[in-house]
Amino acid sequence: MERQSEIPQLLGDLISRNSTKLTEADTRLLDVMMRDPIRAAMENGKAVSFRAGVHPASAVRLARRLGFKGYPEFRTFLQANLIEGGGDFESPAVRMAARLVRAEDGGVLSSVLDSEIAALQQVRNAVSDADVRGFSEVLRDCRRVFVFGRGHSVALASLIALRLNRSGYPAVDLASQMHLIAEALVTLGSGDVVWLLAFRKSSPLIHQIRKIAAERGAKVLALTDLLSARIDPAPDRQISVSRGEAGESQSLVVPMTIANAVILDLAAIDGGRSLHALSGFKTFRADCGLSPVIL
Amino acid sequence: MERQSEIPQLLGDLISRNSTKLTEADTRLLDVMMRDPIRAAMENGKAVSFRAGVHPASAVRLARRLGFKGYPEFRTFLQANLIEGGGDFESPAVRMAARLVRAEDGGVLSSVLDSEIAALQQVRNAVSDADVRGFSEVLRDCRRVFVFGRGHSVALASLIALRLNRSGYPAVDLASQMHLIAEALVTLGSGDVVWLLAFRKSSPLIHQIRKIAAERGAKVLALTDLLSARIDPAPDRQISVSRGEAGESQSLVVPMTIANAVILDLAAIDGGRSLHALSGFKTFRADCGLSPVIL
DNA sequence: TCTCCTCTGCAAAAAAAATTGCAATTCGTT
DNA sequence: AACGAATTGCAATTTTTTTTGCAGAGGAGA
Numbered sequence: 001m002e003r004q005s006e007i008p009q010l011l012g013d014l015i016s017r018n019s020t021k022l023t024e025a026d027t028r029l030l031d032v033m034m035r036d037p038i039r040a041a042m043e044n045g046k047a048v049s050f051r052a053g054v055h056p057a058s059a060v061r062l063a064r065r066l067g068f069k070g071y072p073e074f075r076t077f078l079q080a081n082l083i084e085g086g087g088d089f090e091s092p093a094v095r096m097a098a099r100l101v102r103a104e105d106g107g108v109l110s111s112v113l114d115s116e117i118a119a120l121q122q123v124r125n126a127v128s129d130a131d132v133r134g135f136s137e138v139l140r141d142c143r144r145v146f147v148f149g150r151g152h153s154v155a156l157a158s159l160i161a162l163r164l165n166r167s168g169y170p171a172v173d174l175a176s177q178m179h180l181i182a183e184a185l186v187t188l189g190s191g192d193v194v195w196l197l198a199f200r201k202s203s204p205l206i207h208q209i210r211k212i213a214a215e216r217g218a219k220v221l222a223l224t225d226l227l228s229a230r231i232d233p234a235p236d237r238q239i240s241v242s243r244g245e246a247g248e249s250q251s252l253v254v255p256m257t258i259a260n261a262v263i264l265d266l267a268a269i270d271g272g273r274s275l276h277a278l279s280g281f282k283t284f285r286a287d288c289g290l291s292p293v294i295l
Numbered sequence: 296m297e298r299q300s301e302i303p304q305l306l307g308d309l310i311s312r313n314s315t316k317l318t319e320a321d322t323r324l325l326d327v328m329m330r331d332p333i334r335a336a337m338e339n340g341k342a343v344s345f346r347a348g349v350h351p352a353s354a355v356r357l358a359r360r361l362g363f364k365g366y367p368e369f370r371t372f373l374q375a376n377l378i379e380g381g382g383d384f385e386s387p388a389v390r391m392a393a394r395l396v397r398a399e400d401g402g403v404l405s406s407v408l409d410s411e412i413a414a415l416q417q418v419r420n421a422v423s424d425a426d427v428r429g430f431s432e433v434l435r436d437c438r439r440v441f442v443f444g445r446g447h448s449v450a451l452a453s454l455i456a457l458r459l460n461r462s463g464y465p466a467v468d469l470a471s472q473m474h475l476i477a478e479a480l481v482t483l484g485s486g487d488v489v490w491l492l493a494f495r496k497s498s499p500l501i502h503q504i505r506k507i508a509a510e511r512g513a514k515v516l517a518l519t520d521l522l523s524a525r526i527d528p529a530p531d532r533q534i535s536v537s538r539g540e541a542g543e544s545q546s547l548v549v550p551m552t553i554a555n556a557v558i559l560d561l562a563a564i565d566g567g568r569s570l571h572a573l574s575g576f577k578t579f580r581a582d583c584g585l586s587p588v589i590l
Numbered sequence: 591t592c593t594c595c596t597c598t599g600c601a602a603a604a605a606a607a608a609t610t611g612c613a614a615t616t617c618g619t620t
Numbered sequence: 621a622a623c624g625a626a627t628t629g630c631a632a633t634t635t636t637t638t639t640t641g642c643a644g645a646g647g648a649g650a
Contacts, residue, residue: 257408608636
C-alpha cells in the first residue's frame with residue numbers, strides 16, 4: 001500500500017480535510033464512529049449505519065467522499081489507524097504511565113482532560129442537589145437577574161445571562177454593561193436577584209455590589225471558589241467549590257457545569273416556563289425576519 | 296442466546312477445551328489469531344486463513360468445531376472478547392445508559408456531571424495532541440488573533456481572547472466588537488489568524504468571515520462540532536468534536552477544555568513568551584496604580 | 591496391502607455486504 | 621412561490637464472503 005502515506009493519520013484529520021463536503025448523514029456516521037472507533041473498525045457498514053440511524057448507502061457514500069474506493073477500504077483505514085496507534089487498546093493505567101514518560105512533549109491534551117475530569121468528580125462531594133435547588137428556586141421566584149463576574153468569569157457571566165434570557169428569565173450581564181453599571185444597579189429592588197461569580201481573584205466590586213443588593217433587599221446568589229468565598233454579608237445562597245490544587249483545573253469548567261445544572265434544574269421546577277420560552281426562542285429565530293446574521 | 300454462558304471467556308480457554316479435536320489447519324489458524332488477536336477480530340475469514348496458509352473453508356470448520364454457528368459468530372466472539380478486555384471501552388455509552396436508568400435517584404447535578412465527564416472522555420478519541428499542536432503553532436507564529444463565535448460561543452470567544460492577551464498574544468474578541476467588525480476585519484492581513492467557533496447553529500457570519508480571511512491571506516482555525524464542521528474553504532486547521540447524543544453535554548465544557556489545552560500547549564512551545572507575559576500581567580495588575588475595580 | 595476414517599482443498603452455491611440508479615424530499619435561491 | 625441543486629432512502633444489482641458437497645490425500649488398524 002503505497003498510498004498509506006497519503007492517508008491522513010487520524011479520523012479527525014480526515015474529517016477536517018473534507019469538512020466542506022460533509023452532509024448530515026455523514027456527520028451522523030462520523031459521530032458514532034468517533035464515539036467508539038474500535039467498534040466502528042470491526043463492524044460492517046450495515047451495522048454502523050444502523051447505529052447512526054442512516055441508510056447503509058450513506059456509509060458507502062461517506063467512504064467515497066473521504067477519498068476511498070469503497071466502504072471496505074474505509075474500514076481498512078480505520079483498522080490500520082487503530083492497530084498502528086495501538087495505544088487505544090491499553091488500559092487507563094497503562095496509558096497514564098505512558099503519558100508520564102513522554103510527559104513534557106506530548107500529552108498536553110490528556111493532562112488537561114484528566115485534570116478537568118478529576119475536578120468534576122470532586123464536585124460530587126462538594127456540592128449537593130439541595131444547593132443546586134436552592135439556586136434554581138431563588139431564580140424561579142425572582143423578577144430580574146443581574147449576573148456579575150470579573151476576569152475569566154466575565155465569559156461565564158455572559159453565558160449565564162444568555163441562557164437565562166433564553167429560558168425566559170430577564171437577565172443582565174453586568175460585566176458587559178460596566179459603563180452603565182450604576183444605572184443598572186440603581187433600579188435594583190426586592191424582587192431582583194444578583195448572581196455573583198468569583199474565582200481566584202475577587203474584585204472589590206463584588207463586595208460593593210453585594211452591599212448595594214443588601215441595602216435594596218435584592219437576593220444574592222454566589223458561585224465561588226473557597227478563596228473567594230468570604231462575602232459580607234453572606235449571600236442568600238452560596239455554592240463554593242474547592243479551587244483546584246496546584247496543577248489542577250483552574251478553568252471555568254467546574255463553575256460552568258454547576259451553572260448548567262442550576263439552569264437545567266430551573267427548567268425542571270418552573271412548570272414549563274423555561275421550556276416554553278426556549279421553544280419560543282427557537283421559532284422566533286426562524287420567523288423573526290431579522291437576518292440570521294445577528295443571531 | 297443461552298449458549299452465551301457456555302462460551303469460554305477467552306480464546307486460550309477455548310483452545311484448551313477443544314484441544315483434542317483440533318486439526319493441523321485449526322492450529323495454524325489459531326496460531327495467527329493468537330499472535331495478533333486484534334487483527335484477527337477485524338479481518339474476515341478469508342484474510343485470516345490466507346495468513347495462516349490454509350483454505351477459507353478451514354476457518355469455517357474451525358469455528359464450527361469450537362461450537363459456533365459459523366465464522367461470523369466466531370469473529371463476533373473474538374471482538375467481544377477484545378472489547379471486554381479493554382475495559383475502557385464499554386465506558387461512555389454504557390455508563391450513560393446506566394445513568395439514564397437510575398436517572399431520578401441521583402439529581403440533576405450528578406446527571407450533568409456524568410454527562411460532562413463522558414463528553415470529556417470522548418475527546419480522547421476525537422482529538423489528538425497533534426491537532427492541539429497544530430493550533431498552537433499557528434498561534435505562536437501569528438501577529439494578531441481574531442476570535443469569533445456567536446450564540447453560546449460568544450462566552451468562549453471572550454474567554455479565549457482574554458487568555459491569549461494575557462499570554463502576550465494580541466487577540467480581539469470580534470463578538471464584543473460587532474459594531475466595529477468591519478473596521479476590524481478590514482485590517483486583516485497575512486500575518487493574522489482568525490479563530491472560529493461554531494456549535495449547533497453556525498451563523499452565516501462565520502462563512503463570511505472565513506471568506507474574507509481567505510481573500511486576505513489570513514490563517515483560519517476552526518473549533519467546531521460535527522454539525523457545524525462545514526466551512527468553505529476548509530480552515531487551515533480544524534478540530535471537530537462529536538456533538539453529544541441527546542442528553543449528553545451540549546455545553547461549552549468540551550470546546551473550552553480544548554481551548555485551554557491549546558493555550559497551555561502554546562506556552563510550552565513559545566520559548567517563554569506566554570510565561571513572561573503572564574508574570575508581566577501579574578505585576579502590572581499589582582503596580583499599575585489603577586483601581587483594582589477595573590481589573 | 592487393503593479398508594476405513596478423517597482432513598484438506600477445490601469449486602459451486604448460498605448468504606451477506608456493498609454499490610448504484612432512481613424517485614422523493616429538503617434545502618437555499620431566484 | 622417556484623425552481624434547481626443536493627441529499628436521502630429504497631430497491632435492484634453487483635461484488636464479496638461464507639458455506640457446503642465432493643473428491644483426493646494421508647494414515648491407522650485389520
